[in-house]
Structure formats: structure tokens, C-alpha cells
Amino acid sequence: VPEFDLIELIRSRCLALRDDVVLGIGDDCAILEPAPGHELLVSTDTLVEGVHFLPDSDPWALGWKALAVNLSDLAAMGAEPAWALLSLTLPCADAAFVTAFADGFGRLAAEHRVALVGGDITSGPLAVGVVVQGFAPRGTALRRSGARAGDAVYVTGTLGDGLAGLRCLQATAGSALAHASAEAREAVIGRVTRPTPQLAAGRVLRGLASACIDTSDGILADLGHVARRSGVGIEVLASSLPASPALCALYAGDERLAVQAGGGDDYQLAFTASPERETEIVRRLAAVECAVARIGRVVEGRGVRLLDDGGAEIVLEHRGWEHFA
Amino acid sequence: VPEFDLIELIRSRCLALRDDVVLGIGDDCAILEPAPGHELLVSTDTLVEGVHFLPDSDPWALGWKALAVNLSDLAAMGAEPAWALLSLTLPCADAAFVTAFADGFGRLAAEHRVALVGGDITSGPLAVGVVVQGFAPRGTALRRSGARAGDAVYVTGTLGDGLAGLRCLQATAGSALAHASAEAREAVIGRVTRPTPQLAAGRVLRGLASACIDTSDGILADLGHVARRSGVGIEVLASSLPASPALCALYAGDERLAVQAGGGDDYQLAFTASPERETEIVRRLAAVECAVARIGRVVEGRGVRLLDDGGAEIVLEHRGWEHFA
Numbered sequence: 196v197p198e199f200d201l202i203e204l205i206r207s208r209c210l211a212l213r214d215d216v217v218l219g220i221g222d223d224c225a226i227l228e229p230a231p232g233h234e235l236l237v238s239t240d241t242l243v244e245g246v247h248f249l250p251d252s253d254p255w256a257l258g259w260k261a262l263a264v265n266l267s268d269l270a271a272m273g274a275e276p277a278w279a280l281l282s283l284t285l286p287c288a289d290a291a292f293v294t295a296f297a298d299g300f301g302r303l304a305a306e307h308r309v310a311l312v313g314g315d316i317t318s319g320p321l322a323v324g325v326v327v328q329g330f331a332p333r334g335t336a337l338r339r340s341g342a343r344a345g346d347a348v349y350v351t352g353t354l355g356d357g358l359a360g361l362r363c364l365q366a367t368a369g370s371a372l373a374h375a376s377a378e379a380r381e382a383v384i385g386r387v388t389r390p391t392p393q394l395a396a397g398r399v400l401r402g403l404a405s406a407c408i409d410t411s412d413g414i415l416a417d418l419g420h421v422a423r424r425s426g427v428g429i430e431v432l433a434s435s436l437p438a439s440p441a442l443c444a445l446y447a448g449d450e451r452l453a454v455q456a457g458g459g460d461d462y463q464l465a466f467t468a469s470p471e472r473e474t475e476i477v478r479r480l481a482a483v484e485c486a487v488a489r490i491g492r493v494v495e496g497r498g499v500r501l502l503d504d505g506g507a508e509i510v511l512e513h514r515g516w517e518h519f520a
Numbered sequence: 521v522p523e524f525d526l527i528e529l530i531r532s533r534c535l536a537l538r539d540d541v542v543l544g545i546g547d548d549c550a551i552l553e554p555a556p557g558h559e560l561l562v563s564t565d566t567l568v569e570g571v572h573f574l575p576d577s578d579p580w581a582l583g584w585k586a587l588a589v590n591l592s593d594l595a596a597m598g599a600e601p602a603w604a605l606l607s608l609t610l611p612c613a614d615a616a617f618v619t620a621f622a623d624g625f626g627r628l629a630a631e632h633r634v635a636l637v638g639g640d641i642t643s644g645p646l647a648v649g650v651v652v653q654g655f656a657p658r659g660t661a662l663r664r665s666g667a668r669a670g671d672a673v674y675v676t677g678t679l680g681d682g683l684a685g686l687r688c689l690q691a692t693a694g695s696a697l698a699h700a701s702a703e704a705r706e707a708v709i710g711r712v713t714r715p716t717p718q719l720a721a722g723r724v725l726r727g728l729a730s731a732c733i734d735t736s737d738g739i740l741a742d743l744g745h746v747a748r749r750s751g752v753g754i755e756v757l758a759s760s761l762p763a764s765p766a767l768c769a770l771y772a773g774d775e776r777l778a779v780q781a782g783g784g785d786d787y788q789l790a791f792t793a794s795p796e797r798e799t800e801i802v803r804r805l806a807a808v809e810c811a812v813a814r815i816g817r818v819v820e821g822r823g824v825r826l827l828d829d830g831g832a833e834i835v836l837e838h839r840g841w842e843h844f845a
Contacts, residue, residue: 217559221749222664223596223733224561224654229554234542236549237637239651241607243644271548282566282607282649312562319568320645324607326564329549339547409548424546 198316201293205281208297209304209311215277216310225312227278233330238268241282244321249364254292256388257323258299263390264411265327266307267462270397271409273337274329276307281314282324296323307394337400337407342425342467346405348491351396351463351480353439354414358458359446360387375445382441390462395483397464403476404466413459414490415511418499421467428496429467431456434504437488456501457511467493523641526618530606533622534629534636540602541635550637552603558655563593566607569646574689579617581713582648583624588715589736590652591632592787595722596734598662599654601632606639607649621648632719662725662732667750667792671730673816676721676788676805678764679739683783684771685712700770707766715787720808722789728801729791738784739815740836743824746792753821754792756781759829762813781826782836792818 206220218226229235242248242261262279269276281300285292304311309327360383366372372380393409400407406425410417415431422429436455446454468476473489480487491502501509531545543551554560567573567586587604594601606625608618629636634652685708691697697705718734725732731750735742740756747754761780771779793801798814805812816827826834 218661218663223593224563224599224661226597226656226661227560227562228658229560231556235552235554235560237552237603237605237651237653238549239605239607239638239649240640241609241642241649243609243642246642246644268548272551274549278562280562280564280651282564284566284568284647313564315565317566317568317571319571319647322609322644322647324564324566324649326562326605326651328562331551333553336543336549336551338543407548 201288201290201316204290204293205297208301211304211308211310213277213308213310216312219310219312227312230330232333234333234336236269236272236274236329236331236336237326238265239324239326240265240268241322241324253388254295255299258296259303259389261323261325262300262303263392264462265325266392266394267409267411269327269329270392270394271337271407271464272331273335273397273401273407274331275398276309276327276329276394278312278328279304279309280326281311283314283316284319284322285316286318286321331401335401337397337404339406339408339421339424342406342421342427342493344427344493344495346467346493347470347473347489348418348429348431348465348467348493349476349487350410350414350437350465350490351393351485351487353437353442354410354461354463355442355451355455355458356383356386356439357390357460358454359383359442361460372445379441379444382439383445387460390460392462393464393485396480396485399479399483400464400466403472404468407464407466410461410463410465411459413457414465415456415499415501417465421465422497422499428494429491429499430494431491431499431501433501433509435488435490453511526613526615526641529615529618530622530636533626536629536633536635538602538633538635541637544635544637552637555655557658559658559661561594561597561599561654561656561661562651563590564649564651565590565593566647566649578713579620580624583621584628584714586648586650587625587628588717589787590650591717591719592734592736594652594654595717595719596662596732596789597656598660598722598726598732599656600723601634601652601654601719603637603653604629604634605651606636608639608641609644609647610641611643611646656726660726662722662729664731664733664746664749667731667746667752667818669752669818669820671792671818672795672798672814673743673754673756673790673792673818674801674812675735675739675762675790675815676718676810676812678762678767679735679786679788680767680776680780680783681708681711681764682715682785683779684708684767686785697770704766704769707764708770712785715785717787718789718810721805721810724804724808725789725791728797729793732789732791735786735788735790736784738782739790740781740824740826742790746790747822747824753819754816754824755819756816756824756826758826758834760813760815778836
């Protein structure tokens with residue numbers, strides 16, 4: 196299968212039409228028309244086989260996820276997605292793989308009206324690089340740096356499902372997880388293979404949140420970025436971390452806490468805001484069907500501390516995922 | 521070396537300041553301010569070790585080249601470069617490698633006032649993905665699709681040095697190339713390891729060229745894209761293909777022609793224009809110190825034919841480089 200046929204396979208499955216695409220796939224560059232009065236937001240994430248996804252992953256889910264994790268970065272800034280680029284590195288020209296991959300990618304792209312405008316296909320070890328671009332009205336994008344002492348800390352959805360899903364995918368026949376409820380296992384596996392970027396929630400939070408980040412490395416690690424960029428400390432109350440019914444069916448006690456606090460791959464939004472805005476935040480997130488939990492507070496100082504109900508610090512063995520750490 | 525230290529190593533070496541970067545490296549997205557009255561041009565190219573560059577390549581040159589091949593795509597559209605993203609996939613956290621890589625990348629970025637605004641670092645087999653973004657006044661970007669029968673075909677600089685350089689890098693001790701003049705070998709090796717994107721030439725050609733592409737796959741293959749997108753045929757006169765003195769010192773006759781016509785990695789601009797504009801084109805390219813040669817003509821029909829001085833077609837064994845072909 197020549198490279199150009201693979202490009203056509205992808206192009207035909209990612210046809211979101213947008214007036215602001217002057218020239219899409221097929222030239223040296225895409226030509227795009229940025230929205231007047233808006234800032235352009237750009238992000239990229241690469242997924243490598245064996246590092247970010249398991250070997251022999253389902254290609255449809257991989258296509259979905261590669262775009263989802265990138266859209267999650269736009270969500271964290273409160274941006275409206277517009278355009279994507281896709282760089283596929285493939286060990287061989289497998290048309291069935293590319294077709295399924297493009298179907299998954301295209302499905303999520305269509306849901307959010309994202310136009311695939313370019314990219315490249317190269318041969319090499321399987322890896323997927325995606326770039327997303329979007330817009331926010333000038334000056335409204337949410338940053339990591341705006342948290343202030345006195346703010347409350349919130350997270351959308353539930354935490355820990357991503358790591359639990361990964362463990363279920365990897366569970367061997369004899370393990371405890373392999374014997375857990377099939378419903379619970381499927382629920383968390385769905386969360387890690389087909390995560391939902393919280394784009395509507397991010398847009399709602401513009402003008403309400405003081406700082407925002409998506410939870411990709413684990414809530415404590417991610418809030419660590421907010422604390423560092425904002426020059427503040429953050430206290431997280433362990434008992435307030437939201438858990439899904441599936442997670443509760445799979446884990447209890449300290450083990451559950453470790454998965455919730457240290458697990459990555461959740462793609463929720465963690466944000467800070469003045470407690471005075473809480474009623475409005477809850478109401479406006481409910482309007483986009485997004486659950487939210489208050490999980491802590493911003494304090495003077497630095498670093499992120501996980502606290503029990505008595506205010507004593509809980510020290511976890513793993514505080515999140517870092518390359519080469 | 522933690523990931524964040526590697527990011528800081530890169531950031532500190534790529535500090536081109538631009539007023540249109542509202543927020544650079546360090547948040548979920550970069551925030552950028554597109555130029556009013558301009559279209560945004562975006563392109564990406566990924567380089568994989570063993571596919572696009574030799575194992576154990578010099579990291580400084582790799583950093584330079586990874587940006588250069590992407591800027592070449594902006595050059596082909598006549599765009600002004602502005603911002604870049606860098607996705608590095610590394611087998612291990614090698615600070616010396618990353619430092620040299622970032623020095624090479626940053627040097628070329630500084631020459632063209634390109635700001636590195638984001639990216640990611642992941643572990644995996646060595647690969648470099650770069651995204652570049654730039655601007656052209658609305659409606660002026662050069663495309664592959666504008667060639668018309670009667671236009672002349674031109675190319676900047678010389679052809680074949682890229683492939684000759686690659687062969688010199690790979691030449692074993694006993695081979696003919698290994699015994700060629702050191703000066704000639706160094707000249708072509710410099711062309712493949714440190715190519716020069718023709719950005720000034722591309723800008724000059726706005727409003728003059730009817731179609732344009734950069735020569736990355738080989739002149740015949742690249743003109744094939746122009747022919748296909750423009751719905752025309754192209755005839756290339758073999759004896760008119762420009763060769764550097766170094767190439768002439770390394771190859772003669774049919775062997776030289778095969779390298780010039782079939783070799784990729786040159787990063788010149790191939791373009792079409794009305795012959796009436798030739799004087800102005802030559803004058804304006806000379807003003808930016810860019811050589812140009814007329815190499816053929818656009819005809820009715822389809823495909824690209826390489827012709828000898830008698831008008832007979834020359835059929836080459838290799839017409840350029842294609843993944844998975």
C-alpha cells in the first residue's frame with residue numbers, strides 16, 4: 196500500500212468540514228484562517244507503543260485516544276477545538292490498521308468538529324503524534340499559574356479509573372482483578388481506552404476557574420504543576436477524591452486511594468477557584484452534565500500535600516507518572 | 521535526568537522572543553496571537569532514526585535538520601515562519617544528546633526568528649517530530665495546484681547534493697566515493713546534514729510563481745505532485761538540471777543524472793511561472809542570493825517526463841523516494 200493511499204484512507208474518514216480551513220491535506224502546508232478576536236491555542240502529545248499504550252492495542256481505540264488526550268489539553272485551557280495534525284509512524288503499511296485507526300480518530304473529531312488538516316506517515320516503530328489547535332476569546336484561556344491562597348481545589352468526574360483500566364487490561368488469568376465483576380472491569384477499561392476530553396467543562400470554566408490542568412499524570416502530580424506555576428501550596432483531602440462505582444467495586448481502602456491519587460490517564464480537569472464561585476461552577480458544570488467534587492484548598496507555601504480527615508499527611512509510594520524518573 | 525530538566529535544557533536554548541507568543545512552554549497549550557490579515561500555515565514532518573537519518577547521527581545536525589525540513593515546507597508556500605513545536609522520542613534521558621540537539625535546533629530557529637512554544641518528550645525509539653506554523657498575507661500562499669500549460673518550470677540552487685551527501689556518509693573505506701576529493705565529500709555531506717530552507721526565496725515567489733513545492737522526495741517525484749494537483753503534465757530537460765561543483769566532482773554522466781533527478785533531501789524550491797515573469801523572478805531571487813535554473817515546461821496532459829536534448833524520454837530506474845513503496 197503506497198503512502199498516498201494510506202493518506203487517502205485517513206482523509207476520507209476525517210472529513211469534518213470547517214469554513215476556516217482554506218486548504219487541507221495535500222499540499223506542503225495547510226492554510227488556515229484563525230478566528231478574529233481570539234487567541235490560538237496549540238498543543239501536542241505523542242503516544243508510543245509499549246510506553247503509552249499496550250502492544251497490539253485495538254487500532255480504533257488508539258485513534259480515538261490519540262486525539263482525546265490532545266483535546267484534553269485544549270479542554271484544560273478552556274479552548275474551542277478547531278484543527279488537528281496527525282503523524283503516524285508505522286512498522287508496515289497495514290491498511291486494515293490505518294482504516295480502523297482513522298475511524299476511531301475521525302469519530303471523535305466529528306463529535307467536536309475538529310478538521311484533520313495535515314500530518315505525515317513514516318515507517319518505524321509504532322507511534323502516534325497529534326497536534327491540536329483551538330481558540331479562546333482573547334485573554335480568557337485558563338492557565339496553570341492563576342491559583343491563589345484561599346482558592347478551593349476541584350476536579351471533574353472521578354479519579355483512578357484510568358490506572359484501574361490499565362491494570363485490568365494487563366491482569367493475568369489468576370489475578371484478583373481477573374476475577375472481579377466483568378461490568379466493573381469493562382467500565383474502567385473503557386475509561387482508559389476511550390477517554391472523554393472535558394471540552395464543555397473547560398469552556399464553562401473560563402472566567403470562573405483561577406487555574407486549570409487536565410489530569411493525565413495523576414492528580415497529585417498534576418496539581419504539583421499548578422502549585423509550582425502559581426507559586427502556592429495545595430492541600431488535598433484524601434477522603435474527598437471522587438471514585439466511580441466501578442473503581443469501588445475493584446479496590447477498597449488504601450489501595451483505592453493509591454490508585455485515585457497516583458494514577459494517571461484520567462483526563463479530567465483539576466482546577467482552582469474562589470469558593471465564592473462554587474455555586475455558579477456547580478450549576479454551570481451540571482448544565483453540561485459534568486460532575487465536580489471539591490477536593491482541597493490552595494494555601495501559602497509550596498508543594499502538594501495529601502491529608503487524612505485529621506489533617507495528617509499521607510505519604511504515597513507513587514505520586515504519579517513521569518518519563519525517565 | 522527527569523523529563524522537566526530535559527525540557528528546561530531545550531527551552532533555555534530556544535529563546536527566540538516574539539511578541540505574538542502570549543504563553544510559551546510550560547502549560548497545557550501554548551497561547552499565540554495570529555497576525556491580522558494573514559492566513560496561518562501549518563506543517564509537520566517526523567524524522568525516525570534508521571529511516572530519515574543514520575543511527576548515531578550528530579545530535580546538533582539532527583536538531584538543525586529536523587527544523588530545517590519543516591521550515592522548507594513553509595518556504596514552499598511562501599510563508600513567514602513564526603512558531604514551532606518539538607516532539608522528541610528518546611531511548612534514554614541523555615542530557616548531552618538533548619543539549620547538542622537543542623543547540624542545533626535553536627541556532628536555526630534564531631536565524632529565522634522561530635519561537636519554540638511547546639512539544640513533548642517521551643521515551644521510545646529515537647524520533648523527532650516538528651510542527652511549524654507561519655503566516656502569509658491572505659490569499660498569497662503558494663500552492664502545488666496552480667501550474668498551467670505554457671508555464672516554465674524552475675528550481676532554486678542545485679539538485680542531487682542531498683543524495684550524494686547521504687552516500688558519502690555511508691561510503692565504506694574501499695568505495696570510490698571514499699577516495700573522492702575530501703572537499704567535495706564535505707560539501708555534499710554538509711548539504712544533507714545541514715540543509716538550508718529557502719525561506720527568502722519562497723517569500724520572493726509570492727505573486728510570481730503559479731505553483732511551488734520543496735524538493736524533498738526528488739525533483740521528478742516532487743514535480744509529480746505539482747502535475748497531479750494542477751491537472752497538467754510537466755516535461756523536464758535532463759541537461760538543464762543544475763549541479764553543484766561538488767556533485768560534478770563526485771559523479772559524471774548518467775550516474776550524475778540519476779542522482780540529480782532521483783535523489784531527495786535537497787530542500788530547494790521547484791516552481792512554475794509564466795515565462796514572461798522570468799526576468800523579474802531571476803532579479804528578485806538574485807536579490808536574496810538565490811540561484812535559479814529553468815528546467816522544463818508545463819504541458820497539457822499528465823505526469824512528469826524527463827527528456828534528453830533530442831526530446832526523447834529518459835526512463836530512470838528510481839524516480840524518487842516513497843515510504844513503503
